[in-house]
Structures are given as structure tokens and as C-alpha cells.
Amino acid sequence: MIICMVPCLDDRIKENNNFTILNYQGSKKNLIDFIHKHIDNLIIPEKAFLDIFAGTCAVGYSYKSCCPVYANDLEYYSYLIADSLLNNYNNYNFNKIKKEIGNQFKNLYNLKLKKYDKWIIAEETFLESNKIEDLIDLYSSYPTIWNNAEMILDKKQYILFTSYYAGNYFGIKQAIEIDCLRNLIENIDSNLFSMLISCLFFAMKNCVFSKDGHMAQPLDLHKNASKLIFKRKNSILDNFYSKLTEYFSSEFINTNFSNSAYNMDFENLIKLKEIQDNVGLIYADPPYTDMQYSRYYHLLNIVSKYDYPKPTLIKNVYTKGLYTEGRSQSLLSQKRYCLEHFSNLINFSKKYNKNLAISFAYPNDPILQKTDRYVMSIEEIVRECTKVFKEKNVNVVSTKYNHSNNRNTQTKKVLEYLILCKY
Ligand SMILES: C[S@@+](CC[C@H](N)C(=O)[O-])C[C@H]1O[C@@H](n2cnc3c(N)ncnc32)[C@H](O)[C@@H]1O
Known part of the structure; x- marks a missing residue:
């Protein structure tokens, strides 16, 4: 030792x-x-x-x-x-990993475009022209499990964030990026799972439309218009790559201890x-x-477990935080x-x-x-x-x-x- x-x-x-x-x-x-x-x-x-x-x-x-x-x-x-x-x-080849991620992302994203391109184009157009009311209308017509309870999800399609959190916590394009990254993380060396998913957490924290990067509840779209535009223009993919690069930089501490x-x-x-x-x-x-910590960071557990949890209902109403079942409750809180x-x-x-x-x-x-x-x-x-x-x-x-x-x-x-x- x-x-x-x-x-x-x-x-x-x-x-x-x-x-x-x-x-x-x-x-x-x-x-x-x-x-x-x-x-x-x-x-x-x-x-x-x-x-x-x-x-x-x-x-x-x-x-x-x-x-x-x-x-x-x-x-x-x-x-x-x-x-x-x-x-x-320190024993991994960063350029090889980055290239593999880039190729896989491109393929998965192109497949998604077939179904979602009209939503993405509309979102991008309204963001570029600062048309906040059009953007909000777009989000209210976009189908999610919260406004379309009959929605049938093909769980093999990697559409959890696209169907749960597009238009509220994240933009439509951002949610699709999250689902594509989560999909490809599953296909890469399992020893890199925790690192790649942490890069995704970082990207989600930077893009999420809620207070202070916490995820307790999405902000009101009307009351936070300029923040909405600013946050939605941020790219999940770029943020993901920036943290990935840091893990392979000389700043990151590698040692021989057994942790x-x-x-x-x-x-x-x-x-x-x-x-x-x-x-x-x-x-x-x-x-x-x-x-309870599970309240503030629930989206991180959801993206990691990716098991399409059931929405929480209180007196038959969804929660403001769009919570789902199975959040842990610590006795210490x-x-x-x-x-x-x-x-x-x-x-x-x-x-x-x-x-x-x-x-x-x-x-x-x-x-x-x-x-x-x-x-x-x-x-x-x-x-x-x-x-x-x-x-x-x-x-x-x-x-x-x-x-x-x-x-x-x-x-x-x-x-x-x-x-x-x-x-
Ligand atoms: C004050 S935070 C720790 C912050 C940490 N030192 C840091 O710098 O990020 C307390 C942590 O305790 C965890 N926690 C709460 N109840 C717990 C339990 N029963 N067993 C283990 N961890 C628990 C929470 O999930 C939370 O991450």
C-alpha cells in the first residue's frame, strides 16, 4: 500500500x-x-x-x-x-475518444433531424430574431408528457429529455443533444461512463433554464425572457466538449492510489x-x-439512470419542478x-x-x-x-x-x- x-x-x-x-x-x-x-x-x-x-x-x-x-x-x-x-x-487517447464521440454524435443527431428538424429550425429562427412570444408559443405546442398525457414513448429511441424536458428546463435542440450524448455514452468504453456523464452534467448545469444552475424548477418563460434567449443559445455539445478536454488536460490530477x-x-x-x-x-x-438534495439535482439522476420514470402527481397535479417518482429522501435532511x-x-x-x-x-x-x-x-x-x-x-x-x-x-x-x- x-x-x-x-x-x-x-x-x-x-x-x-x-x-x-x-x-x-x-x-x-x-x-x-x-x-x-x-x-x-x-x-x-x-x-x-x-x-x-x-x-x-x-x-x-x-x-x-x-x-x-x-x-x-x-x-x-x-x-x-x-x-x-x-x-x-492519463492512459487514454483523448483524440481517439473525441473523434469517436464526434462521429457517433453526428450520426445520432442526423437521425433525430428526420423527425425534429421543423421544431429545431423554428426554435433557432425565433432565438436569432429574439421573437420571445413566438418562441413561447412554439414551446406550448411542442408535445411533452406534461401536456400530452397520452403520448406513447418508444423507449429504445433515446427520447427521454426530448419528451420530458424540451421547452421547459431545456430548449428543443438542447434536449435532443442531451439524448444523443446519453445514447453514445452507453456505446463507449464503460470505464469512461462516469467521466462522460459528468461532462454531460456540466453541460446541463450551464444550459438549464432555472435558478443558479440548480434544477429545482424551470423558470417562468414570460418573466425571464432575456435569460431564456441567453440560455437557449448555449450549446450542450460545446459545453460537453469543454469539460471533456479538461479531464484530459494537465490540470486534472492523476495518481497511483487505489480510490x-x-x-x-x-x-x-x-x-x-x-x-x-x-x-x-x-x-x-x-x-x-x-x-432534500434530490429535489435540486433530480435531472442528473434522470439522465444517468435513463429509465423513463413516472411523473409525480400531488392531488392529481404535476409538480412545478416536473418531478418524477423515486427521488431519495435522506433522514439527515x-x-x-x-x-x-x-x-x-x-x-x-x-x-x-x-x-x-x-x-x-x-x-x-x-x-x-x-x-x-x-x-x-x-x-x-x-x-x-x-x-x-x-x-x-x-x-x-x-x-x-x-x-x-x-x-x-x-x-x-x-x-x-x-x-x-x-x-
Ligand atoms: C453539504 S453536501 C456535501 C457538499 C460537498 N462537501 C461538496 O463540497 O460538494 C451534503 C451531501 O450529503 C448527501 N447525503 C444526504 N444524506 C445522506 C445519507 N444519508 N447518506 C449519504 N449521503 C447523504 C447529499 O446528497 C449531499 O450531496
């Missing part, structure tokens, strides 16, 4: 350790230096670093050149991002023998509010259960001799700022940690940070805490 080099801060500074796929709620990509400064000395030589609530794997990836990294998340899209970031691509990505509820993950045996430090950045279940991780870490570093963001001023959506308070977590690890082994540090707030355009001022527990 390769020995963990501690500390790795100096090496890391020379690298570009931010490799961004999404604008993620609670992402730590801007706090990497603060995190390394305080937790590098908790890494145990010869043991793995576990990013147990990985999200975009910003923290796990930043340790890729230091030690073996394991990453886990309940959300499938997150697992795919982590898998792509923890893999290596692993998991897609499990953390309470099941910690039952695995390889986690109990191989991990030295657990980095835990759990959800801190009652917002529920106030009633969060602390009890999170405590299982604290107890596990102590019992199995793991160091534990917990990230938690909490309002700067809990009296003046709202805390009602928070699932735990910082005091509760610290109390639980000191009960299990004992006071002398727990250290708390914090830094001021402004989180983007998806409800308001204003940022939310928080203290970013690290609760450091030594076993």
Missing part, C-alpha cells in the same frame, strides 16, 4: 485542485485551504481519507494526490462525479469491512438544512431524525478508531438570522462529539463565509465550522 504523505499542503498548492462540475448547495470548493489547514494532521499514514457526504467531491478530490481517497453519497449523480474525479485518464466511490446511505456504508479496515480519517459534510442518525457516525468513528472532521455551516448570528430550516445546531453536534470523543480530543475552528442563497439573490452570512475529533 502507498503511504500517505502528510502534510500535503505544499504539494497541493502547486496543483489546481478545483475541478468543478456543478454549482452545488453547500459546496466546499472555496474552503479547501481552510479545510486542509485544519485536517491534514488528522490523516493517518497508510489509511484512506473518506469523504462520506461527497456532493461534488470537492474535498475528496483535493486529497487525491495525498492518499487513497474514498467518496460516498446517497445521490447517484454524486457517486458518478466522485467516481470520475477519483479515476485516472473508491460508493453510492450508499452512510449508515450502510459504515457496515462495510473495507471501510472499517482501510479508512483513517472521515470527513463529514452532512446536509445542514431540511432541503429531516429535523426529527437528523441528530439521532448522525450520532451513529460519531459513535462509529470512535469505536473503529477513526479520526473524524465534521464541516457544518451555521448562521453567523443565530439570534438575528433565521435558523428554522437547520436540521441541527452547532451546539448539538459539538455536544454529541464531546460526549463520545471526550472534551480534550475535540477542537472546534471556524471561519466567516458567504453562502449563495437560492431563495434570495443575497448571500447568507454563515460561520463555517470544522469540528475536529481525534480518536
Whole structure:
């Protein structure tokens, strides 16, 4: 086994350790230096670093050149991002892959044109001439499962986004591009699946017509006309290629460590023998509010699984977010259960001799700022940690940070805490 080099801060500074796929709620990509400064000395030589609530794997990836990294998340899209970031691509021939994608895309797109060319031409014409009302009329006459419940889908045709999300979250051409890319990703080396689909996530994030690149619900077409034109002119294919190029650039970190990505509820993950045996430090950045991540990024799971899910109906009405069935619901995003279940991780870490570093963001001023959506308070977590690890082994540090707030355009001022527990 390769020995963990501690500390790795100096090496890391020379690298570009931010490799961004999404604008993620609670992402730590801007706090990497603060995190390394305080937790590098908790890494145990010869043991793995576990990013147990990985999200975009910003923290796990930043340790890729230091030690073996394991990453886990309940959300499938997150697992795919982590898998792509923890893999290596230095043995692949980029030009060959790019050429193969180019050829396949051309063939698949030309086939689609036979059926959809009149829609694409109309959309392009209205976009070029800024005819917003015509564009909106076009979208309302375009058949999707939401306005044409009788629609029969030939599932072998790769038409999920074309039939579900053209005219709302995406344009017609964009949705067709997504379906063609998803189709060809299936035909290319399966070891590249997570990387290629992450390139598609990146493209979707940049083109989606919703707030801040999140996908909780499409924006109102009438109220956001200039954004609509701007977003719809963006090409899924160009964005896909730009991220693909980055994966094969010298900016991307390739190493010889054995890394692993998991897609499990953390309470099941910690039952695995390889986690109990191989991990030295657990980095835990759990959800801190009652917002379910599956709501904000559902389209990423849909494009990955591609299983034509049934639309969600509430009181016989489709949801504003055009959600579908099967979204995961984490107990950690529920106030009633969060602390009890999170405590299982604290107890596990102590019992199995793991160091534990917990990230938690909490309002700067809990009296003046709202805390009602928070699932735990910082005091509760610290109390639980000191009960299990004992006071002398727990250290708390914090830094001021402004989180983007998806409800308001204003940022939310928080203290970013690290609760450091030594076993
Ligand atoms: C605050 S985010 C992590 C952000 C991450 N550190 C980053 O920089 O992108 C919390 C993550 O916990 C995941 N999560 C929530 N409940 C979970 C559970 N029960 N098991 C595993 N992961 C869970 C969410 O899907 C989400 O990605």
C-alpha cells in the first residue's frame, strides 16, 4: 500500500485542485485551504481519507494526490462525479475518444433531424430574431408528457429529455443533444461512463433554464425572457466538449492510489469491512438544512439512470419542478431524525478508531438570522462529539463565509465550522 504523505499542503498548492462540475448547495470548493489547514494532521499514514457526504467531491478530490481517497453519497449523480474525479485518464487517447464521440454524435443527431428538424429550425429562427412570444408559443405546442398525457414513448429511441424536458428546463435542440450524448455514452468504453456523464452534467448545469444552475424548477418563460434567449443559445455539445478536454488536460490530477466511490446511505456504508479496515480519517459534510438534495439535482439522476420514470402527481397535479417518482429522501435532511442518525457516525468513528472532521455551516448570528430550516445546531453536534470523543480530543475552528442563497439573490452570512475529533 502507498503511504500517505502528510502534510500535503505544499504539494497541493502547486496543483489546481478545483475541478468543478456543478454549482452545488453547500459546496466546499472555496474552503479547501481552510479545510486542509485544519485536517491534514488528522490523516493517518497508510489509511484512506473518506469523504462520506461527497456532493461534488470537492474535498475528496483535493486529497487525491495525498492518499487513497474514498467518496460516498446517497445521490447517484454524486457517486458518478466522485467516481470520475477519483479515476485516472492519463492512459487514454483523448483524440481517439473525441473523434469517436464526434462521429457517433453526428450520426445520432442526423437521425433525430428526420423527425425534429421543423421544431429545431423554428426554435433557432425565433432565438436569432429574439421573437420571445413566438418562441413561447412554439414551446406550448411542442408535445411533452406534461401536456400530452397520452403520448406513447418508444423507449429504445433515446427520447427521454426530448419528451420530458424540451421547452421547459431545456430548449428543443438542447434536449435532443442531451439524448444523443446519453445514447453514445452507453456505446463507449464503460470505464469512461462516469467521466462522460459528468461532462454531460456540466453541460446541463450551464444550459438549464432555472435558478443558479440548480434544477429545482424551470423558470417562468414570460418573466425571464432575456435569460431564456441567453440560455437557449448555449450549446450542450460545446459545453460537453469543454469539460471533456479538461479531464484530459494537465490540470486534472492523476495518481497511483487505489480510490473508491460508493453510492450508499452512510449508515450502510459504515457496515462495510473495507471501510472499517482501510479508512483513517472521515470527513463529514452532512446536509445542514431540511432541503432534500434530490429535489435540486433530480435531472442528473434522470439522465444517468435513463429509465423513463413516472411523473409525480400531488392531488392529481404535476409538480412545478416536473418531478418524477423515486427521488431519495435522506433522514439527515429531516429535523426529527437528523441528530439521532448522525450520532451513529460519531459513535462509529470512535469505536473503529477513526479520526473524524465534521464541516457544518451555521448562521453567523443565530439570534438575528433565521435558523428554522437547520436540521441541527452547532451546539448539538459539538455536544454529541464531546460526549463520545471526550472534551480534550475535540477542537472546534471556524471561519466567516458567504453562502449563495437560492431563495434570495443575497448571500447568507454563515460561520463555517470544522469540528475536529481525534480518536
Ligand atoms: C453539504 S453536501 C456535501 C457538499 C460537498 N462537501 C461538496 O463540497 O460538494 C451534503 C451531501 O450529503 C448527501 N447525503 C444526504 N444524506 C445522506 C445519507 N444519508 N447518506 C449519504 N449521503 C447523504 C447529499 O446528497 C449531499 O450531496
